Amino acid sequence: MTHFAAIRLPHEILFGKGQRHALPRVASRLGTRALVCTDQRFARTAVFAEIVTALQAASIDVLIHDGVLPDVPRDTVAVCVNDARDFNPDMVIGIGGGSCLDMAKCAALLLSHGGNLQDYYGEFKVPAPTLPVIAVPTTAGTGSEVTPVAVVSDPDRTLKVGISSPYLIASTAICDPELTMSCPPGLTAVAGADALTHAIEAFTAARRGTDSSLAQDHVFIGKSALTDHFALLAIKLLGRSLEKACNDGADEDARSDVMMGALAAGCAFGTAGTAAAHAIQYPAGALTHTAHGLGVATLMPYVMSYNSSASAPELAEVGAALGLDQTGLGLQEMAEAAIEEVRRLFAAIGITPTLDALGLPADKIDWTAEQAFSIDRLIKNNPRPFDIEAMKRLVRAAYDGDLAASAI
Numbered sequence: 134m135t136h137f138a139a140i141r142l143p144h145e146i147l148f149g150k151g152q153r154h155a156l157p158r159v160a161s162r163l164g165t166r167a168l169v170c171t172d173q174r175f176a177r178t179a180v181f182a183e184i185v186t187a188l189q190a191a192s193i194d195v196l197i198h199d200g201v202l203p204d205v206p207r208d209t210v211a212v213c214v215n216d217a218r219d220f221n222p223d224m225v226i227g228i229g230g231g232s233c234l235d236m237a238k239c240a241a242l243l244l245s246h247g248g249n250l251q252d253y254y255g256e257f258k259v260p261a262p263t264l265p266v267i268a269v270p271t272t273a274g275t276g277s278e279v280t281p282v283a284v285v286s287d288p289d290r291t292l293k294v295g296i297s298s299p300y301l302i303a304s305t306a307i308c309d310p311e312l313t314m315s316c317p318p319g320l321t322a323v324a325g326a327d328a329l330t331h332a333i334e335a336f337t338a339a340r341r342g343t344d345s346s347l348a349q350d351h352v353f354i355g356k357s358a359l360t361d362h363f364a365l366l367a368i369k370l371l372g373r374s375l376e377k378a379c380n381d382g383a384d385e386d387a388r389s390d391v392m393m394g395a396l397a398a399g400c401a402f403g404t405a406g407t408a409a410a411h412a413i414q415y416p417a418g419a420l421t422h423t424a425h426g427l428g429v430a431t432l433m434p435y436v437m438s439y440n441s442s443a444s445a446p447e448l449a450e451v452g453a454a455l456g457l458d459q460t461g462l463g464l465q466e467m468a469e470a471a472i473e474e475v476r477r478l479f480a481a482i483g484i485t486p487t488l489d490a491l492g493l494p495a496d497k498i499d500w501t502a503e504q505a506f507s508i509d510r511l512i513k514n515n516p517r518p519f520d521i522e523a524m525k526r527l528v529r530a531a532y533d534g535d536l537a538a539s540a541i
Contacts, residue, residue: 137343138359140404143268143279145305148393150385153269153309156184156226157191163265163304164223166194168244170213170237171229172201175271180312184228184269196220201229201236204286204293204425210239210250217244224304226267230324231275231284234268238283238301241266250285250296256352256510259298268303271312273392274324274426276331276399278306281352284425292415292504293425297352302403308396310389318379321391322482325375327426328395330433332367333451333475334408335360335401337437337444338514353406355514364401365454370394372455372478379482409519410436412511413528416504421492423485430484431491434476435531435539436515441468442540443517448472472536487534495532502528 147155160167167188175181176199188195198213213236222244227237239250245263246253253259268278277283283296316324341347341355348354356364374390381387407429413436414428421428441448445468452459452471455478459467476486485491493501502525506512512519519527530539 136358138357139348139354140357140359140400141281141299141302142400142403143303143306146279146308146396147305148308148396150311150389151309152307153184153312154187156267156269156307157187157193159267159305159307160188160193160224160226161191163267165192166220166222167196167224167226168217168220168222168240169195169197169226169228170201170240171197171199171227171233173199175229175233181228196222198240201233203232205232205235205239205284207250207285207287210236210243210285213240214243222264224265224267226269228269228271230270230272231277234270234275234277234303235283235285237266237268238303239285239296242296242301251287253296253298254294256297258296259300262300265304267305267307269307269309269312272316272320272324273313273395274327276328276395276403278303278308279396279399280403282403291419293419299352306396308392310385310392313388313392314382316382318382319483321382322379322484323424323426323430325371325378325391325395326430326479326482326484328367328391328398329371329375329475330410330426330429331398331402331407332364332371332394333433333437334410335398335405336364336368336451337440337447337516338405338408339516353510353514354404356405360401360405363397364405365450367394367397367401368451368454370397376478376481406511406514408436408511408515409439409505409527412505412508413501413531415508416501417488417491417493420494420497420501423491427485428491430479431486431488432531434472434479434536435527437472437475438536438539439527440515440517441465441472444468447516476536488528488532489534493532498528498532499525
């Protein structure tokens with residue numbers, strides 16, 4: 134038997150309490166001029182002021198763009214780039230949640246290659262390396278610090294769109310759990326649930342072969358030995374600590390577990406990709422204007438149930454990683470126990486249980502299914518195939534809260 138594995142990651146990943154203090158030395162290796170992308174909330178904190186002062190003390194000139202908005206509206210990227218072009222940065226530093234990191238990636242892309250952001254929508258449209266990006270997350274969820282993706286909202290499109298290229302992977306990811314200590318319970322829950330969904334979808338993704346052209350033709354290539362390793366680590370850490378971190382934000386060990394879990398999940402899905410839960414969330418999120426992490430987590434138990442006939446062995450491993458006692462259970466029973474544990478965990482941290490409760494209009498169920506079915510890069514990654522009728526049944530089950538119906 135031979136293994137197949139592929140993974141794409143930053144040149145350097147630094148993780149641990151206080152690792153943000155390494156930023157000046159890391160940045161100094163890349164140049165002397167840094168564009169820093171963050172949002173107004175974090176820009177007003179004492180921690181951010183300390184980070185900027187430390188960069189300046191290391192003889193790095195800093196231009197701060199603190200106008201990052203949720204979901205990175207397309208035209209805000211052009212504003213950032215226009216403001217930074219004369220500054221001529223040597224690097225871009227993203228500090229904040231996933232949108233701040235995605236803004237940094239997009240800014241580096243346009244500063245390097247010009248054009249409009251929409252020129253790069255899709256896979257492998259970025260022609261060459263960009264300015265180096267240093268990603269410093271302050272939330273534990275998206276995994277953008279290690280992934281080849283930047284997601285933006287385009288006013289000319291109903292759904293959010295992505296730019297996917299290995300050239301978008303940050304040069305360095307600096308993950309300091311202390312930066313997440315101030316996250317409120319609701320944000321901790323939604324971000325952490327997003328990370329757990331990333332890990333489960335990466336681990337249960339289709340295994341798409343060993344052809345040498347696979348990773349050259351596709352950014353996301355399905356599960357492999359290395360992505361499985363990171364996905365199971367993420368599931369273990371998030372399973373044992375996400376609920377604790379939501380209940381007690383001052384629990385340093387839980388915060389560390391959740392941030393490491395989000396990082397590991399990003400390492401997994403950044404190559405393996407995600408699947409049906411993400412495909413359905415895109416149209417559902419566009420209609421309900423709800424957070425991405427909330428939407429994918431709402432959908433995850435139903436998608437796991439739909440996939441259980443094709444992925445029972447993997448779901449059983451998910452259950453083991455979540456710490457379930459599987460003594461005396463058959464394979465399908467272990468898979469069902471894993472689904473129930475994910476549903477229990479999400480309910481415990483306040484995740485909305487159905488698409489109905491999320492606010493999806495009943496008359497948009499079929500439209501949501503049709504839109505999700507058309508997102509081929511995600512649907513082809515799902516371990517159980519879809520036709521349009523199967524997708525409609527799944528969306529209806531998630532709307533009604535009928536877990537049993539989602540398995541049909």
